[in-house]
Amino acid sequence: MIKQDYIIRMIQEIISLIANAIIKKKKLDNKELDTYEYTTHEILGISPKELTGMNANEIISQYSQSENGMDKLELAAVSLLLFSEEMTDSNLLLKSKLKQDGIFLLKYLQENSGSYSLQREFIINMIS
Numbered sequence: 001m002i003k004q005d006y007i008i009r010m011i012q013e014i015i016s017l018i019a020n021a022i023i024k025k026k027k028l029d030n031k032e033l034d035t036y037e038y039t040t041h042e043i044l045g046i047s048p049k050e051l052t053g054m055n056a057n058e059i060i061s062q063y064s065q066s067e068n069g070m071d072k073l074e075l076a077a078v079s080l081l082l083f084s085e086e087m088t089d090s091n092l093l094l095k096s097k098l099k100q101d102g103i104f105l106l107k108y109l110q111e112n113s114g115s116y117s118l119q120r121e122f123i124i125n126m127i128s
Contacts, residue, residue, distance in 0.1 A: 011071045014039055018078040019119055022085055040079055052083055056101040070113040077105035
């Protein structure tokens with residue numbers, strides 16, 4: 001129980017950090033990005049690079065039924081949005097895909113998670 005609460009709090013802290021970076025259009029420095037990538041890998045069980053290779057439906061299939069599944073989906077969604085924001089315009093196709101998948105996942109969460117989030121709604125409206 002304590003471990004699960006700790007993981008949920010850690011996921012929520014990361015989501016807040018990423019959401020603030022996205023909202024403020026702030027680039028993360030290398031130390032923040034490394035810490036974030038390590039923690040994301042620990043929680044999701046895959047590297048951020050592997051996450052960018054998946055589509056939204058694969059991510060939903062992989063995490064929605066797992067322990068803390070909705071929290072993991074939200075972490076994956078904001079991760080995709082962060083990667084999209086961090087990318088240069090040299091790869092517009094991937095940048096657009098990551099953005100669309102992140103928004104799709106956030107909308108999925110708003111409809112299916114059983115909880116409504118103002119932060120989620122704000123990000124969806126800001127990025128869409």
